[in-house]
Amino acid sequence: MYRHSHCEGFQQDPTAQELGLAGPEGGLGPLEQLVAWMRKRSLFVLAFGTGCGAIEMRPLMTSRFDAERFGIVNAATPRQADVLVISGYLAIKTLKRVIRSYEQMQEPKYVIALGSCTINGGMYWDSYNTVKQVHRYLPVDMYINGCMPRPEALIEGFVALQGRIARGEPGGYQRYRERIDWYKANQRRVLGDNMLPDYTYDWYHAGGIA
Amino acid sequence: MALPLTPIWFIALPLLLAFLAPLWARLRLLLPLLFGAQVVLLALAAALVPAVRQAPLLETIVIAPPLGIHLHLDAVALLLVTLFHGAAALLALFVWLDEGVAHLRGPRPFVLLLLLVAGCDGMVLTGDLFNLYVFLEIAGVTAYALSALHRDRAGLEAGLKYVVIGSVAAVFFLFAVVLIYLQTGQLNIAAVAADFAAIPAPMQVLIGLSLLVGLGIKAELFPFNFWVPDIYQGSDPAVASLFSGVLVKAFLFVLFHLAFLLLADPRVAQVWLMGLGAATLLVAETVALRQPDLRRMLAYSSLGQIGLIALALGFTSEATTAGALFHMVNHTLAKLLLFLVAGLLIRRAASARLEALTGLGRQMPLAAGLFVLASLSVLGLPPLAGFASKLWILTGFAEAQVFWPIALILFGALLEAGYYFRWVKALYATGDAPVARGPAPAPARSAYLPLLLIAALLLLLGAAPFLLEADLVGAAQALLDRAATIEGVLGAQP
C-alpha cells in the first residue's frame, strides 16, 4: 500500500518558503537603476527542455508571440544565460544536469519553473522519480502554473520577473548563496552518490559572497 | 761497391729476397724485411724521379737475341711503380703490426707478396712482349696462390676459380703475342708498334681483340669480370686489397699502354675501351646495390672504379688521362684502407654480412670512422683525394665538350652512394643489439698506424693535389705520346 511519507517531496520544509531576503535599503541609486533597467531589458534564456513544457518555448520565441520584443532571446550556453527556464516535470536524473547548468550561469541569474509538475509533481505526484518541489533544490524565482501554461502565461511570468528585476528585489541566486548548505543537503538527499562536484559550494564557502 | 741506381732493382731485389726466404724465416726477419724492401724500393723510385723527369730510362739485359729483358722506365711507369711499392709498404706495415692476420706472417706469404709486387713492377716496366707475358704469369700465379692462402673452403675455391679464369686470360694473351711475333718477327713493344700498321687489317683486329679479351679478363673489364667478386670474397681482405689496389692497376696499365702504343690512331680503340669502361661502371655499381656481403660489395665498387678509370683513360685527352692516373692512385689508397678496415670489422663480427656488422661502429669508432672516410674518398666527395681526381677527369671531359661521360660518372657516383651509405648507416645503426660477436679481441692500437697513414694521405692529396700535378701530367704525356716513346726506344737500341 502506498504511503505519502515514502514519497519524496511531501515532507514540508517551511524554511524554504519563509526565507526571504531584504532588498537594498533606500531603493536603488541611479547607476543601479540604470543597470537594473538594462538587466530587465535583456534576458537571455537557457531553456532546459526537461519535460513537455519545452513545447511551449518555441511559440514563445517565434513569430507569433515574439518574446524578442521584450529582449528575451535564447542563449546557447549557461555561461551566457540569465534565466533558467525549467520547462515541465523534472526527473531526478535531469535534476543533476539542471543544477549543474544553473551553477554555471553567471550572476545575476534567475529561475523560472513552468508547469504544475514543477510545483507539486502534477500528474506525477506519486512518481518515485519526479521532483515535486523544485524550490527545494534550486531557488525558483517565478513559478508559472498550468498544464501547460500558454505562451501568454509565460510572457506574463517573464514580465513579472522583469518587474522584480527592475525593482531590484533580491533574486533567488542570493538565496541560493545564503542557504547553499541547505540546498546542497536537499540535493544530496535525492542525488545520493550521484552528486555533482562542489565547485560552487567551495566557491561560496571560500568567501565568494559579495 | 756502389750499386748503380737502375730500374732493374725493382724486380731483382724482391726476387733475391724471396729466394732467401728460409734464411729470413730463421732470423725472424720476415716482416721487417717485407716492409723494409718496399721502403727501400720506394726510396729508389724517389731517387729516380729527377732522372726520369729528364728522359725515360732504358735498361737492356740481353740474354740471347732477340730474347732479352728490356726495361723501359718512363714517367708513368715510375708513377705506377711508386704507387705499387707504396701500397705494398703500407700493407706490409699493417701485416707486421697486426697480429690478427696470422696466415699472412709466414714465409710463404712473404715470398708470394714479394713476387706479386715484382711481377707487377715487371709488367709495368718491361718493354718486351715476351717478358710481359712472363711477368704476367708470375703475377698471376702468385695471385692464385695468395687467394688460396686462406686454407679454408672459400679460399681454395677462390684460388681454383682464379687459376681457371686466369689461365684462360693468359691463353688469349699468349695467342695475341704469338700472332704478333709471327706477323712482325718482333717482340720489343716499341718495334712492334713501329710496324704494327703494316699488319693486314683483319689480323690487326684479331690481335687487338684477343689482347683485349686477355687483358680485359685480368683488368676486370665488364663482360670479362664475372670472376672478380668470388675471388675477392674468398681471399683474405688484405690480399684482396692488394689485388684491387696493385694487380688490377698493373693489368689496366698494360692494356692501355699496348693500345696506345700499337694503334697509330687511338680512336679505333677509344670506342671499345670507353664503351667497356662505361659498361663496367654502370653494371658494377648497379649490382653492388644489393650486396649483403661487405667483401663482395667492395669488389663491385672496385670494379666500378676500374670502369671509371678505363672510361677516362680511353678518352685519350691529356686532362682525363692525368685525372685517371690520379684516380688510380686515390683508388688504390682508398681501397687499401677499405679492405684493411673491412678485415678488422669482419674479424670482430666473425662475419661479413650486413646484419652482422650492424651497430659495430659504436664499438669500433676509429675503424668505422676510417671506413666512412675511405668511402667518402671513393665517392669523390671533397675534401678527400677522390674528389680531386674525379674533378680532374670531369673537367677534362667538359673541356672537350663531351657530356655523356660526365652524366654517366655522376650517375654512377649516385648509385655508389646508394650502397656505401647503406653500409655506413648499418655501422652506426642503433636499437637491435648486433648478433653474436666473434671471440676475436679488438686489434692492437698500433695496427691502426698504417690505416691512419693512408687516411692522412687521402686528406693531403685531396687538399693539395698540386703536389702531384707535375708528375701526373708528365705521366699522362708519357702514356699518350706514342711517337716519342717509339723514337726513344728504337733510337736507343743497339
Next chain:
Amino acid sequence: MHYLLDIPAMIATSYVLGFLFYGFYRQYNARIQRRWGPSIFQNLYDNLKFLFKSETLSHGPMFFFGPMIIVSGAVTTVLFIPFLKDSIWLQGFSQHGNLILIIYLFVLGPLGNALAVGSSGNPFGVMGVTRGLTRLMGLEVPFFLGLALVMLQYETVSVHAIMAAQSSIGEWTLVTNPIAFLVILLPFIASMNAAPFDVVGAPQEVYAGPRVEFGGRFLGVLMTQNMMLSVGKLVLLVDLFLGGATNLFILIAKAFALFLLITSISAVFPRLKTEQAVDFFWKVPLGLGVVGVVATVWLQ
C-alpha cells in the same frame, strides 16, 4: 592633443554605429519574419547588461587576456582605418598603416582570442575556432584577390591614396572596377560572420563555438569588439569602393547602404557547412576573381 580627441571620437563612432546597425539588423530580420522585433537599442542593452554582470568566470590568465587582446585588436584596426576623406578628423593612425596591414589586423584579435578559447579547455570552443580558421582560409583568398585588383588598379596599398583617387561617382571603384566588388562581396559577408556563413558559432551544433566559455563581462567585451570591428570593415569598404566620405553623415549613409545590402543577402539564405562554405568560396568568388584578373590584368 589632436589624437586625444580623435581617437575617442573614432572609437565612439564605431561603437555607436555598431549597436545601431546591429539593432537595425535585428529589427530588419524580425520584420522579414513578420515579427515586431526588439527596439533598435537592444544591442546596447544586451552589451551593457553583460558588461555589468556581477559575476564573471575566468579559466586562468590566458583566458583572461584573450578578450583583452581581441578588443585591443579591434581598437587598433579601427584606428588604422581612415573614416573620412580629406579631413583631419577621424583619421587615427591611418597614415602609418596600409590596406594589407588592416587586412591582417582584422584577424589579429580573433587569433588572440583563439588562445583564450583553447586555454579554457572546452573542446566545443576549439572546434569553433578550427571552423573559424577554416572559413578564414576559404574567404581570404577571393577577398584578398579582389582587394589586390583594387590595389593594382590604383598601384598603391594606401587607403588614403585609393580614397583620394575617387573624387566623383564616376570614379568610384564600384563603377570603374565592379568585378572586384563582386569578388569580395560574399567573402566580406563571411568575414562579418553573417549568415549564410555563420556556422562558426552555431549554437546548437558546436554550443556557441568560440564563445562557449565566455560569460558575463567577457561576453560583453566580445560583443563590443564585434560591433566595432564590423563598422570598421564597412567603413573600409566604403573607403575602397564608394569613394570614401567627406563628412560623418555621408559616411553613415554609405555604410548603411552597404550594410543593408549585406543583411538583405544574409537574411534569406540558409547556413552552409564549413567545408561547403570553403568550397563555395574557392569555386564561385575565386573563379570570378580569376576571370577578373584575366580580364583586367592579362588582357591589357
Next chain:
Amino acid sequence: MTALVKLLFLAASLSPAATLLVWDGALAWPLFGDVTLLFDLAPLSAFFLLLVALGAPLAAIPMLRDDAEWPTYALYALLLVGMQVLLLAGDFIGLFVGWEIMTWSSYLLLLRSPRTTLATAQSYILLNLLSAFALLGGILVYYSLTGGFAIQAVADLGPWQGLALIGPLALAFLIKVGTVPLHLWVPCSYDEAPDTFSAVLSALLSKMGIYGLILLLTLLPGGLAGGLSGGLGGLYGHLLDGPAAGYVLGWIGVITSIVATFKAIAQEDMKRLLAYSSIAQVGYITTAIGVGSSLAIGGALFHALVHTLIKLLLFTTIAGIVLRTGLRSFKDLGRLIYRMPISFFGVLIGIIGLAGMPPLPGFASKYLIFVSLIDARWLLLLAAMILSSTAAFLYCYRLIYAPFLGHANSPQARTATEAPWQYLVPEVVLMGLLVALGLFPGLGVRLFVDPVLTALGLTPLGSPSWGELATPYGGYDGVVVMAVFGGAFVVVTSLFFLLRGRMRQAASPYDLSYAGEVPDETTPLHYGAGMGRELRRIPLVAWILGHSTQGLYAGLVRQTQAAAGLLAGLYSGRPQVWILLAVLVFAAALTVQLLAGGI
C-alpha cells in the same frame, strides 16, 4: 675534460661570427691545372654568413645540454666549416666543396639520432647527393661555356644554353630548398634528426639553397642589375611585369607552400609539422626569388632572416618539450602553459611570426613579397600565396593549442617542468631579436637587406626611419603599430577592471559548460589530435592530403633493385659460364669488327 671539449665546441660555433667580422681580402688556394679556389666575402654571402653566425651559437648552446659525445661536436664544427667555405667561395669549385662538406657532415650528424631509419637516412643522403651532383654538372656546363670557374655573369646566353646551365643548377638548389616534388627528404629527416640539430637543418641548411638560387640569378646575362632585362628576365622575356622564367619558379614555390601547408595541418607530430611548415616558408622565398625585382629580393632576404630566427626558436622550444616529456605527438600533450611558461611564450612568438601577423617581422617580409607580386601584376600567384599563408593559421594554432592549452593528455604532460637553461637562453635571445626586428623593420632593411641589394645592382628599399618599412606602394610603421596595440591593450585591461563585479576563478579545469554533463579526466576533452579533420572534406585539400611522392620514389627504388638483381644474375660463381661468355663476346666482337671492317 668534457668541460674543455664543450668550451672548444662553443668557440667553434662562434667561428662564423669571427669570420664575418675579421675576414678581409681574398685567399686563393690552387688545386690543379687552372682550378683554383678563391675565397672572398661578397655582400650577398655576407648576409647568409650573418644568418649562420647568428644561428650557429644559438643552436649550439642546447647541444651542450644533452650529453652528446665529441663526435657530434666535431661533426657540427665540420658542418659550420662547410657552410663557411660555401659562402666564402668566389668560384664554383669552392662552392661545391663547401656544399659537399655540409651535406655529408649533416648526414653523419643525422645518423647520431637513435630514431633515424634507413629509409630516412638514404632519402636524405641520396637526394642531397643528387642535388650536389646536379650542381657539379651545372658547374661543368658553366665551365664549358665560360672556360673558368669564377662566379660571374655569363656574357651572352642562348635560350638552350640557358636551359642547359639553369636546369641542373636550379634542380640542385631546389632539392636543397625542398620544393615539391623534391621534398621527400625534408620531413622525415627534420623529424628524426637529433632534436637539437633539427633547428640547424631547418634554419641554416635550407638557407644555403636560397643562397644558391639568388646566386643563380646573378649568373644570368646582366645579372640582376638590368632589372627586368637582367636575371631570369634576360632569358625568356617577360610575363606581365615579371620574368617569364620567374613565373614558373614562382608557381613552383607557391605550389610547394600550399601542399606543405596542408600536409603540415594533417601532421600528428610536432617536429614533422615544423618540417612541413619550413618547406612552406621556404616556398614563399622561392616565389619571391622568381619575381626577382628589388622588392621581391628584399622580401626574400628579409624572410630568410626571419624564418631562420623563427625556426631556431620553434625547434629549440619543441626540443625542450620533447626533452622534458619524452613525447612529440599532439594527442599526448596539453596544458603545458602552466608548467613551461617560457616555452609557451617562445612558441607564441614563433607562431605569430610564422603566421606573418603584425607587428612581428614575419609580416614585414610577407608584406614586401605581396607588394612585389602586385608590382609584377602576378595576382593569381598572390592569391595562391594568400591561400597557403592563411591556411598556415591552422597549424600555427594547433602548434600552440595542442601542447600548451586544452587538457593534459598524459602523466608526463601533467608533471613536466620548464626546459633547462641551455634551451631557455637561446629562446629568450631569439624572442628579443624577433620583437626588435618587428618593431624596427626599417632598421632591419637598412642594416641587412639594402647592402645586398645595392651589391646586386638593385635599387635599395631604403627606410625613412627605424620603424618604418617603405615601399613605392606605401608602407607601415612597426613602432606605431606596436605602440597602438600595446596602448589599447593597457587601456582596455584597466577599463575592464574598473567595471563592477567579481571575477570568479574556475575551480578546476573540468569546470566546463558541457551540456549539463560533468566531464572528468576520462572525458576526451583535448581536441589537439582531431584538429583540422574536417578539412579533409574539402575536395582540394582531400586531394592534396591523399597524394604523396613517396610512392614515386619507392617505385624508383624498386625498379633499381630489380635491375640490380637481374644483373647480379650474371655474376654467378660458375667459371664455365665466365669462359663461355668471354669466348662468345670475343667471337661476336670479332665478327662484328670483320663485317664492319668490310673484308
